[in-house]
Each structure stands twice: as structure tokens, then as C-alpha cells.
Amino acid sequence: xxxxxxxxxxxxxxxxxxxxALTIEDLGILRxxxxxxxxxxxxxxxxxxSGCPAMEAIRQDVERAVRDGGFDDVSVRVVMSPAWTTxxxxxxxxxxxxxxxxxxxxxxxxxxxxxxxAIVCPLCGxxxxxxxxxxxxxxxxxxxxxxxxxxxxxxxxxx
Amino acid sequence: xxxxxxxxxxVSTLRMADDCLVxxxxxxxxSSRAPSLExxxxxxxxxxxxxxxxxxLYVRTAELDGTGRSEDxxxxxxxxxxxxxxxxxxxENGDFATxxxxxxxxxxxxxxxxxxxxxxxxxxxAAIAAKAIKEATYHxxxxxxxxxxxxxxxxxxxRRMETALAALWPFTAELFEVxxxxxxxxxxxxxxxxxxxxxxxxxxxxxxxxxxxLTRPEVTWAPSGGRxxxxxxxxxxxxxxxxxxxRSHPGxxx
Numbered sequence: 001x002x003x004x005x006x007x008x009x010x011x012x013x014x015x016x017x018x019x020x021a022l023t024i025e026d027l028g029i030l031r032x033x034x035x036x037x038x039x040x041x042x043x044x045x046x047x048x049x050s051g052c053p054a055m056e057a058i059r060q061d062v063e064r065a066v067r068d069g070g071f072d073d074v075s076v077r078v079v080m081s082p083a084w085t086t087x088x089x090x091x092x093x094x095x096x097x098x099x100x101x102x103x104x105x106x107x108x109x110x111x112x113x114x115x116x117x118a119i120v121c122p123l124c125g126x127x128x129x130x131x132x133x134x135x136x137x138x139x140x141x142x143x144x145x146x147x148x149x150x151x152x153x154x155x156x157x158x159x
Numbered sequence: 160x161x162x163x164x165x166x167x168x169x170v171s172t173l174r175m176a177d178d179c180l181v182x183x184x185x186x187x188x189x190s191s192r193a194p195s196l197e198x199x200x201x202x203x204x205x206x207x208x209x210x211x212x213x214x215x216l217y218v219r220t221a222e223l224d225g226t227g228r229s230e231d232x233x234x235x236x237x238x239x240x241x242x243x244x245x246x247x248x249x250x251e252n253g254d255f256a257t258x259x260x261x262x263x264x265x266x267x268x269x270x271x272x273x274x275x276x277x278x279x280x281x282x283x284x285a286a287i288a289a290k291a292i293k294e295a296t297y298h299x300x301x302x303x304x305x306x307x308x309x310x311x312x313x314x315x316x317x318r319r320m321e322t323a324l325a326a327l328w329p330f331t332a333e334l335f336e337v338x339x340x341x342x343x344x345x346x347x348x349x350x351x352x353x354x355x356x357x358x359x360x361x362x363x364x365x366x367x368x369x370x371x372x373l374t375r376p377e378v379t380w381a382p383s384g385g386r387x388x389x390x391x392x393x394x395x396x397x398x399x400x401x402x403x404x405x406r407s408h409p410g411x412x413x
Binding site: 047049050051052053080081082083084132133134135136137139143159 | 197198200201204205207208209210211212214215282283285286287289290291293294297300301
């Protein structure tokens with residue numbers, strides 16, 4: 001395994017502080033791992049939302065993970081562009097969200113707007129759900145209620 | 160295309176950054192006080208987005224003005240006269256209707272502004288705008304939703320919305336003001352053209368007001384000066400609260 005691959009694997013395993021069932025790779029927060037001309041390695045991460053308060057914690061967690069893995073010459077950069085989108089949440093990430101009780105993004109942002117796909121309750125599987133509020137416990141989630149089982153649940157909103 | 164001096168471009172990013180920061184603080188003042196838990200969370204979520212946008216813009220401003228200042232320097236160590244936010248965002252929260260009207264008037268403007276800046280020749284500003292436009296869409300949606308509910312709601316909610324509109328509408332003139340600086344900045348695409356912004360803002364806001372059975376107030380005055388560091392009385396009190404901790408404990412960190 002190359003150094004880059006080893007660092008990538010360490011960074012990819014870092015859990016998201018607010019959704020610890022998912023890694024930053026699952027969420028598409030980890031953007032790039034590459035070598036610099038000077039020999040150091042750079043890890044790029046990107047915030048889900050501009051003010052995401054987890055960003056600093058994630059940066060430190062990545063630094064710690066790669067240092068503990070034996071790599072000292074690694075710097076973590078927060079990049080804004082291109083802007084994060086839920087299209088980058090991996091298939092594994094979507095499955096984990098569902099298991100965690102969060103309705104995952106339904107599909108590519110463009111399709112969701114086009115097709116008006118139903119948001120399915122992660123608890124009972126019913127498609128009869130409605131939005132309670134667009135702003136949930138974190139910036140990336142909305143809160144919905146299921147008319148079938150009566151439970152409220154978070155929805156990782158397409159963005 | 161000609162280019163503008165970076166210190167002039169820095170004024171443009173600083174104006175936007177201050178708008179975001181000041182609105183963020185006002186919205187954060189709703190924390191634990193909103194009429195429902197959902198809106199407590201909504202308003203503070205919006206505050207967080209605005210804060211994130213402010214931070215990115217302060218970082219860019221420091222690069223452009225060459226002062227090497229930190230985000231904290233801009234937020235906590237400048238005095239009132241050094242802030243160049245528009246006066247609309249500093250207005251007190253008032254009742255929930257006042258906050259919603261302020262949100263409608265400002266986020267519609269901000270949404271148009273971000274949309275214009277997605278194509279900015281300044282790549283970093285373009286990147287900030289590309290991210291912020293998604294957030295601004297939610298913010299505007301939230302404001303529109305509540306404007307319709309309250310405007311076309313009960314007699315009391317309607318009355319409060321009309322009162323808030325009358326109080327805040329005059330402050331919207333400043334959003335589209337042109338000064339020597341904006342002329343230069345607009346010519347180079349570094350700042351959005353106020354005339355273009357107004358062209359988007361006016362029909363949108365008027366459409367929402369119409370649907371909400373509200374009327375656009377007759378305006379008899381147009382306060383101004385925020386972009387030159389002149390602010391309304393309530394702003395000093397807000398800054399005192401916002402900067403208190405940092406100034407009392409210089410260099411404090413979490």
C-alpha cells in the first residue's frame with residue numbers, strides 16, 4: 001500500500017462527530033488525499049454547510065487519526081469548492097443512515113426536484129410522511145412525521 | 160475586463176461579511192425564546208449558516224485587504240463605526256412577526272446577491288456563493304412560509320405583520336444604494352449590481368406580500384449610512400453583548 005493509500009484509509013475511517021454511525025467518507029466530507037511536491041501529504045475535507053460546527057472537530061480527528069497511524073507530515077485543509085452535495089453520500093452511507101433511523105437523501109438532487117419522490121419512514125417503511133420542520137437537530141437534517149406509525153424522524157435533506 | 164485594487168474588493172466582502180455576522184447574532188438571540196421548539200431550531204440553524212458565511216468572507220477579506228486579521232479580529236475587536244453592514248440586519252428582533260419580515264426582506268436580497276456572485280471573477284467569492292446559495296434558498300423559503308401564515312392568518316397576526324413591514328421597509332432602500340465604490344466593483348463583477356438585485360428582489364417580495372394579503376407600505380423616508388459605518392442606536396447595544404466576552408478576556412479560546 002502506498003503512503004497516500006494508507007493515509008486515505010486512516011482518514012476515511014474517521015467517524016462524523018454528529019452522526020458517529022457514519023464516517024466522513026460515507027458522507028462525502030473527505031474529498032481528496034494527495035502528495036505535495038515537498039513530500040507532505042494533504043487531506044482535503046469540505047463542510048456540509050457553511051457554518052457546520054463539526055468542521056473543526058473533524059479536522060482535529062483526521063489529524064489525530066493519521067498521526068496515530070504513524071504519519072507526521074500530513075496537513076488537513078478545509079476546502080469550500082466545489083460545494084458539498086448529498087449526491088456525494090455513498091450507498092453505504094445511505095444504508096447506515098437508514099439503519100440509524102434517518103431517512104437518507106432520496107437520490108440525485110436533480111432527480112428529487114424533478115420526480116417529487118416520496119420520503120419513506122425509516123421506522124415502518126411507509127411513504128405517507130410529511131415535513132414538521134425543514135430545520136432539524138443539525139443543519140443537514142429536516143424533521144418529518146409518519147402518518148402510518150405516528151413517529152417523527154429526521155430526514156437527511158437533499159442539498 | 161479591468162481589475163479593481165484588492166483593498167477596494169475587500170470592502171465589498173467586508174460589507175457582506177458584516178451583514179451575515181450581524182444577522183447571525185440577531186437570530187441567535189432567539190435561542191430558547193422562539194414561539195415553538197421547531198422555530199427555535201430553525202432560527203438558530205439559519206444563524207449558524209449566516210455565521211459560516213461570515214467566517215468564510217472574513218477570511219477572504221483578510222487576504223484582500225492584506226492586514227492578516229483573524230476572523231475574531233473582525234468580529235470582536237472592531238468598534239461600531241468600523242462595521243459596514245446594512246442597517247436592516249441590525250434592527251432588533253421585536254416580536255416574531257418583525258423577525259420574519261426582516262428575514263423576508265433580507266434573505267430575498269441575500270439570495271439574489273449570492274446568485275449573482277456565483278459567477279464572480281474572484282474564485283473564492285464564487286465558491287462561497289455557490290455554497291451559500293443553497294442555504295439562502297432554505298432561509299428564504301422559511302421566511303416566505305411564515306409570511307404567508309402570519310399575513311393571511313388571524314387578525315392579530317396580520318396586524319403585527321403590517322406593523323413590522325411599516326417599521327422595516329424604509330431600511331430596504333439602503334440594500335440597493337449605489338456609491339462610488341459599488342460602481343467600480345460592479346463594473347468588474349466583484350460585487351453584484353444593485354439594479355439587478357432590485358430587479359429580482361422587488362417582484363419576489365411584492366408577490367409574497369400580495370399572496371399573504373399584506374400591502375407594501377408607503378415609504379416616506381429612507382435611512383442610510385450602514386455601509387459608511389453609521390448605525391442605528393440598537394446596534395451599539397448588540398455589539399456590546401456580542402463582543403463582551405472576547406474583550407473581557409483577550410485571546411480567550413474554547
